[in-house]
Structures are given as structure tokens and as C-alpha cells.
Amino acid sequence: MRPELINLGTRLPAKTRNNGHSPKFETDYNVIGLRGVPFSHQDLYFFKELHPHIGNTFQSGSEHSVDGNFKPMEIHMVFWNSNYRDIVHAKSKPRGLAVIGVNVEVGDPADDIYVEEQEKYNPLPPQHIYNKCTCTNDFFYGHVCRQLGLCRCSSDKDCPFGGKCRSLGRVPYCGKPHTCRVRYAHKFSQLAEKYFPLIEFPEKHASHRGEMRYLQVPEGVTPEDALPYDGGFYTYRGSLTTPPCFETVQWIMMRCPIKVSRAAYHALAMMRDVRGNFLSRDGVKRPIQRGLPGFPPIQVYRNFLWETTGKEVPFYDVSEIQKNNVY
Structure with a gap:
């Protein structure tokens, strides 16, 4: 399995807001594509948004774990299946969404080494x-x-x-x-430090504070802002992790983490949820999902061999998109 990211290096005009579960950077342009999603019959998916999650403790802020080990944060890059009209229609449909997840460490602005x-x-x-x-x-x-x-x-x-x-x-x-290089996500750290304090409150708490529903992001956004060096990943069929939790997601969870600045982590922790509390008070992390009793267990696959880890295989980038409605 080797997914192809199309026009990955293109920075798309974006906007940001706090929906009360997490802040997100969102684009309205169908330019960056993803093909080769596992079990998707070569459907083409379009990049829609990028958003982070945080927990109520620094030690367990990510929603996914590897061998029971969590990280302080997790970033999701959401893609929708172009067989449907838009993401609103796709999210409730079979194979409607693909989400690339990356666990996130916090530290100094430099690359690092992750040890399994x-x-x-x-x-x-x-x-x-x-x-x-x-x-x-x-x-x-x-x-x-x-x-x-x-x-x-x-x-x-x-x-x-x-x-x-x-x-x-x-x-x-x-x-x-095994080990892998941890990429310092310089651009994402910059975006988080700049915009998260400006959208601290979700919409229903922001009206009397003069905050806008959306804030424009002229720097633009791309999944490249949050991807690790290595393209190894785990994959399984699952659901969205925030309401309405549709079970229509093909998860692509990267094996290697990235790293963001301490200021970016602090800016996220200080944001408010739908009740006006700090996101870091309760977090948005669910317990580990192990499947329902009496039903088949969740099948998790991977696209790498343990013997080849350490030999970085980046996501394959294609420079042109095979769709008419491009930006």
C-alpha cells in the first residue's frame, strides 16, 4: 500500500475557527488529492481540513496509541471521497472519509529521534x-x-x-x-502560535468578544505542514472521533511522530471547549476502542516491515491532479 498525495506542495487559501472540540484549518479548494487509500478501489479523495487534538494530561493527549504509548497531541488531516458531492454528503457514506493521523511530541525547534x-x-x-x-x-x-x-x-x-x-x-x-527521525513541524507550530490565541473561544462563547466565525489564513495550509519524514503507517476502518462519529473513516495512522513547539502546545491547551472550559481540562480523547463484545475484532494493517523501519519511505507526491474542478 503506497498512497499518492497529489499537489502536496501547494499551499491552499485557508480559514480557521474553533468548533468547541478542536481548532481547525479548513480550505474550500479541491486541489490536494489522495489516491491509493486502503480498500478504496483507487477513489480520489480531496484534502479539506487539518486539526489537532489534546488530552487532559501531557502524557496522554493523543487519541491513538502505539503499543499503549500515547503522545501529548495528535493531528488529523481529513480527506473526503470525490465520488460524493462534497464533504457534507461524504462523511455519512461508505468510504466517505480518509483521515491521516500523526502523533505529536513537544519540544525544542529541531529534528529529533523517536525510539520504539x-x-x-x-x-x-x-x-x-x-x-x-x-x-x-x-x-x-x-x-x-x-x-x-x-x-x-x-x-x-x-x-x-x-x-x-x-x-x-x-x-x-x-x-x-527501531528508530525514526522526528520532523520538527515548523510551519504548523507557526500557524498554531499565531492563530490559536485569536480563536480561543468557540462560536457560542465568542459573540460578545468580537471574534469572527472564521478567521482567514493568508499563509495557506497543506498536509505537508504535519506529515512526518517516514511514510510507514497503520490503517483500519473506524469512525470520526467527535460528534456525529460516523463510522465511515479509513484511518491512516503514521508510525513516526512529528514535533511541535512548546508555545504551540500551550496555545492549544488554553483554547476553550463548547462549555467554555479549557480544552486541556477534559481533553477530547476517547478510551482505546477495542471493538464490541461478540463482534469481530478491529483489524489493523500496516504498510511496512519491521526489518525495513529506519529506511524512510515518504508519501508519494504527484504534481498534477486528475480532476476538472481544480483551483
Whole structure:
């Protein structure tokens, strides 16, 4: 699976507002496209908006987790299926939406390194008899190590030194954690620092404060503002995470996080929700969704092999769009 982002480098005229759940940057121009969405029959999706989410604690602000590990924030890039008239009609229809999600770290304005974390909520107790070693990523030694079962494991808790329990081959083994570069999202940080204080209150709390329903963003916006260096992702069929929560979304959750400035995080935390409270008071994060009892479990797929992580594969960018209604 290799989605194609079309006209990714184009900055689209945009506007911003606070809808009481999160602030969003929105465009009315159908220029940036997404093709190759998993299970979408090569439908063309158009970029509509970009918005962040935050939780009630710094440690668990993202809506998605990887192995039970959350990040302070999460950014969503929303695309709608061009088979429908517009996003209003698409959001309630089958395969109507595709959302690219990126977990977000907070820190200094520079690139960083993300180290894969051990699973946090695995209920299995450690089997100390397996705590012997961690197989290297070297092809020859690692292969021999795995075949001999020297580093057997049943969960990450069996692996010393922060190792990860891998399932490649006949016997699960403790392997070294993988890493990826963390891109500092300079442009998104700038937009958040500039505009979030101007749209602090949602519409029903803003009328007597002179705030506008929409605020124009002449700098424009593009999904490139929030994409990581690496194009590896998880994907599953799910729902919107704010009302009306239509189950029409193909989620594309990026494996590697990005990073924003502390000022951008603080500006988001100080925004108000539909009740006039700070977004950081309650957050908008739901509990981990594990499916309903008695129904098939949620199937999560990925487009990368653990053995190739660290070799960055960016989203494929196409310079022209195959649609007539372009900007």
C-alpha cells in the first residue's frame, strides 16, 4: 500500500475557527488529492481540513496509541471521497472519509529521534526464564539467534534493555527497538502560535468578544505542514472521533511522530471547549476502542516491515491532479 498525495506542495487559501472540540484549518479548494487509500478501489479523495487534538494530561493527549504509548497531541488531516458531492454528503457514506493521523511530541525547534517503546498495557506477566539476550539486527547473527531460540519471548516484558518482542519466523524473539527521525513541524507550530490565541473561544462563547466565525489564513495550509519524514503507517476502518462519529473513516495512522513547539502546545491547551472550559481540562480523547463484545475484532494493517523501519519511505507526491474542478 503506497498512497499518492497529489499537489502536496501547494499551499491552499485557508480559514480557521474553533468548533468547541478542536481548532481547525479548513480550505474550500479541491486541489490536494489522495489516491491509493486502503480498500478504496483507487477513489480520489480531496484534502479539506487539518486539526489537532489534546488530552487532559501531557502524557496522554493523543487519541491513538502505539503499543499503549500515547503522545501529548495528535493531528488529523481529513480527506473526503470525490465520488460524493462534497464533504457534507461524504462523511455519512461508505468510504466517505480518509483521515491521516500523526502523533505529536513537544519540544525544542529541531529534528529529533523517536525510539520504539515497549508495550505498556500488556497484561501478560514477564517469563523471566526468557530474559537472556536481545537479538541484533545483523542478518547472520540475528538469524542464528532467532533460530536457536536464545531470545524467546511472549511479550515485550520478557525483553531486557527496552527490547521488542518480534513475531518474525518460527519463534518470537527479543529484538532491538527501531528508530525514526522526528520532523520538527515548523510551519504548523507557526500557524498554531499565531492563530490559536485569536480563536480561543468557540462560536457560542465568542459573540460578545468580537471574534469572527472564521478567521482567514493568508499563509495557506497543506498536509505537508504535519506529515512526518517516514511514510510507514497503520490503517483500519473506524469512525470520526467527535460528534456525529460516523463510522465511515479509513484511518491512516503514521508510525513516526512529528514535533511541535512548546508555545504551540500551550496555545492549544488554553483554547476553550463548547462549555467554555479549557480544552486541556477534559481533553477530547476517547478510551482505546477495542471493538464490541461478540463482534469481530478491529483489524489493523500496516504498510511496512519491521526489518525495513529506519529506511524512510515518504508519501508519494504527484504534481498534477486528475480532476476538472481544480483551483
